[in-house]
Amino acid sequence: MILVSMGDNVRGVFIPVFKKEFGVDDTSMGLMLIISSLGYMTFTFIGGILCDKIGQKKVLKIGMVSCITSLILLFYSPNFIVLLIGMFIINMGVSLIVISINTLIPLLAISFQAVLMNMIHSFYGVGATITQRGSGYMLYEGFSFRTIYMILIFLFLIAFLISFIIKIPEKNKDEVEESINWNIIFKNKITYFYILALGLYISAEMSTGNWFINFMQTTYNFNENKSALYSSIFLGIFTIGRFFGGFIVEKVGHFKSVMISLFLATTLYTSGLLLGSKGLIIISFSGIFFSIVFPTIVVTISKVFPNNSSFVTGIVVSIASGISMIVNFLIGYFNDIIGTYGSFYIIPISLVISTIFSIIIFLDTKNVRLN
DSSP: OHHHHHHHHHHHHHHHHHHHHHTOOHHHHHHHHHHHHHHHHHHHHHHHHHHHHHOHHHHHHHHHHHHHHHHHHHHHOOSHHHHHHHHHHHHHHHHHHHHHHHHHGGGSOOSOHHHHHHHHHHHHHHHHHHHHHHHHHHHHTTOOHHHHHHHHHHHHHHHHHHGGGOOOOOOOHHHHTOOOOHHHHHTOHHHHHHHHHHHHHHHHHHHHHHHHHHHHHHHHOOOHHHHHHHHHHHHHHHHHHHHHHHHHHHHHOHHHHHHHHHHHHHHHHHHHHHTGGGGHHHHHHTHHHHTTHHHHHHHHHHHHSOTTHHHHHHHHHHHHHHHHHHHHHHHHHHHHHTOHHHHTTHHHHHHHHHHHHHHHHHHHTTTTSOO
């Protein structure tokens, strides 16, 4: 999960570099994020089916091979088109790895799945913090983005070799061959509420990772090192919250925790934006309330949809990623139209709408939810 995060979050640090290297604007960066999200969305959907058919371990290995291939492509990328292809493939790999992990936890016969899911996803925050702080510092010191990609290639190769000696539980044969009940899934309004709640939350989280550094450099003229510091604070606090947040979730309740977290994240984020450069630290500290939302919502999907849970998780996350794709593009587009400051308000707006749909799910799943 640390490596997945490193491969995923280095993109946000590189946006200002890519603009200079390939001579493109924020709208083009928005296109890059669309391509990235298409890769993630498409193969999250496919990955959910593959997890049911061939098992999580094989899907995990396919994802790692895809990431290594894409990193090599990104290292050599001579132009913007090749960069886009590399971004699509790396997000394909990341999605396969993440969906294999997300659907593996519900297979474990343990009572504290929310705690485990949050703790595992906390390592995503560890990777993101290391990557954004380390990469920002390396760029400031004159290292090329290609050098950083070379380091990631080496790390992924090590992880791929280790994957051959790790034992991963599999579904039994009857579960793997269970047919998919399309009608129950797509005629259930809860499916769409999940998609909107998760999609708009992912939009806010990913937009922060992708655009926060660019926002600070463009709006407040921060250098690479200073902007990466604020971003790494957000991710570091995010990581701490995700590591310990699962215990709070078990005590407070899954959806209550999600609703409270989203409300507080929205409040801090909006306050930080209104205060200008002095409020950036508040935005950074809002990461604590972002932390538990994604893994906690994912855990509840398997309880609301006990049959075909891997497939439903894949459907929800893939379409939610599509929403994130659109939102990330819109931020890039409006950066060029109204400026980075105004377009950044899209993030707290997304959090507000996500909160609303989380409340709707809470009210509509009284008979099937965890608590």
